[in-house]
Amino acid sequence: MTALRPDLAVIAAEVARGSRVLDVGCGHGELMQALRHDRHVDARGMELDRDSVAACMARGLPVIQGDANTDLAFYPDDAFDYAILSQTLQTTMRPDLVVEELLRIGKRAFVSFPNFAHWRVRLSLLWGGRMPVTRLLPIAWYETPNIHHVTVDDFRALVAERGIKVEKSWFLNGDKPISPAAANFRAEHAVFLLTR
Template sequence: MTAPVTWGLRPDLAVIAHRVTSGSRVLDIGCGHGDLMEVLETQKGCDARGIEIDPEQVEKCVARGLSVIQGDADRDLADYPDKAFDYTILSQTLQTAERPDRMLDELLRVGRQAFVSFPNFAHWRIRSALMFGGRMPVTRSMPISWYETKNIHNVTIGDFRELLAQKDVRVEDSWFFNKGREIGDPGANWRAEFAVFQISR
């Protein structure tokens, strides 16, 4: 059996790259240094745009020939018209948003569908660190100490599913990962280090 092409991307980004339809218009929010955008443009023929708050990352993207602007997604998504993109992407950033619920609304206003990935704070290692160590954990999926982290909302897979249900958001598909490998849905809320959801309204 041939292994799926990952293009050297993180597992969550590789899933998204495979699922985005060729030739689509895509907005990558919090795009970092643009690895996913580059794959979408070169491998899928997409018109990929990006927003990134870190000016050094924006500079790296522009140096790679990517269409990225510096901006704060908590405020600047309001400047985009309804359904301007086929897909919006928010990878490993939801937990840093001021209001994740409002961010979700904006993702699905600006895009026809959205991909959202996030670290799962209900993973058993995190639960164990809190229960037995009594300290905020430092793990593979969250490698930064509590006083340095940009994470301000500790979201779990269960929390995210509940938010989607409250907002009548449809789950098109979902993927769960542990140690970089995809795992099944059963028990994902305690087994998965991070999750990816494809959603629409």
Template sequence: MNKLRPDLQIIADNISPKARVLDIGCGDGALMAALRDQKQVDARGLEIEPANVASAVSKGLSVVQGDADTDLSAYPDGSFDYAILSQTLQTTHRPNAILEELLRIGKQAFVSFPNFAHWRVRMSLLVGGRMPVTRLLPQTWYDTPNIHHVTIDDFRALVRDANLTQQGEWFLSGDKQTSRAMANLLAEHAVFLLRR
């Protein structure tokens, strides 16, 4: 079995066995396969890239091609225990509306994203004066799918403004978890668990 990306491993570790899960922007289905095989989760996926859909389906996963910005309204209210959006929020047109949809569809929602306030990103802008290219943000500014440059503090404010409850938060520096202390500056990646 392939090792999961660190943010996906955090999500997998915190999902209850036999839960119903919708993974939005599921990529090739790595998280779904791990949840199915290790926790007997009923996992469904929504993915925009046809090659990723084909890869996930070839693993025996239930994945359909679709776009988070337009296709979430087709899912009934409360139809999943968890809705997952990993490394996708910053690519959506209306992140606040996506959060509402996640928590309409799922009882709880996991959201993970790269932190655009990480010190390396800040230094790249300060010293080089150009948008950074990093391990978690590997594309140049004109070739990136990221249209919203979200920070941990921005996301916390969005959660607060939307009157959502934050049930858990995890931060990664490199591939290792780091503390909450100064997470907006020191964490490269964040994972949040939300509910209404």
């Protein structure tokens, strides 16, 4: 099995054994496969991209083609122990409504995203005047699926406004975890575990 992306490794380590999970925007199913194999989780996926759905199916993973913006509404309340949205929040039309839906269908929700307030992004904009292309954001602004440039502080404000509890949070710089101190400036990626 291939190594998981750092944010997915954090999530995989925290999901309780034997739980029911929906991985929204599951990509090729790396997290689902790890959860099923290592944690004996009933993991299912939803993915918009047809080729990624096919890749999941080729791995024998249960996945449906669906859009997080509209299709989460079809799931019943509390259908899962965890709803996971990794590196997808910034691509949704209404991130606030998607987070609400995650917490409706899951007792807990993991949300991970790239932090657009990271110091390298700020420096690139300040000195170069252009949207950055980095290892973690590897494509030009006009090719990216990102439509909302969320920061750690923006996300904290959103969940506070909605009365959502942050059960745990992790911040990553490159592939390494860092302390929450000045995470809005220092973290390239953030992972939040949310509950009501």
